[in-house]
Amino acid sequence: MEIHFKDKFDEGQYDRVFAVGGDKFDTAVAASVAIFDSDGLRTRVNVLSSAGYSCFQDVRYVGNLIFIGFGQYVFILDVKAGAVVSHQLDGYFGHMYDGGDFENLPTKFSVLVTSASEALAFSRTGELLWVRKNLGIDGVLLHAANSRQFDGEGEWDPPGGWRKFSVLADSGTVL
Incomplete structure (x- = not known):
């Protein structure tokens, strides 16, 4: 394809x-x-x-x-x-991540999407599994994934005011 x-x-x-x-x-x-x-x-x-x-x-x-x-x-x-x-999305589209980006991406996920302020998780059938809002105001990036959590940063004070976060993989709840 x-x-x-x-x-x-x-x-x-x-x-x-x-x-x-x-x-x-x-x-x-x-x-x-x-x-x-x-x-x-x-x-x-x-x-x-x-x-x-x-x-x-x-x-x-x-x-x-x-x-x-x-x-x-x-x-x-x-x-x-x-x-x-x-x-x-709540703001502009930011980034898209899949198993090629994270070797430890849990198998129930197909794609993770970030926007200006949120992260969304999609299943292998395209179902929206969860949305976590308020992770930033001008950009959200994901850096790592494993069966327990996703780690990333949200920009809160542009330019350069990034703050780290972790969310639970199964629900998107902020740790």
Whole structure:
């Protein structure tokens, strides 16, 4: 599977095109993601401008799910079913982490997402397991994961006012 953000003006041939964003009446495309699977199916996901803007964007592929972080959202596309679920973030999208980032990521998690102020944990089926708010005000980073906890930092006094935190892996409760 090949997945990457594309030039939004690329009008190549796609078998399926999805539009995702915060307003169903929006038609302005802010970014596009191209997905080419092993069966030759070409899918394009147009992220609409109503999703907002951020300095950060990312895509991850886990099983049949494509996670797209952009603007103020995380979008989850089930490639086989052709269904999209969106989760609005508390502020801008920050970062996305998976087993490639943390070798000790517990198996029940597929992706962890951070925003300006929160962390979200998703299962291997794309289910939102928990959200932990108030970890920062201008950025949240995760540095380590194990079966008990996730460790990271939140920026509380920009620029550079980072404070460390740890949250329980099973619930997101701050330690």
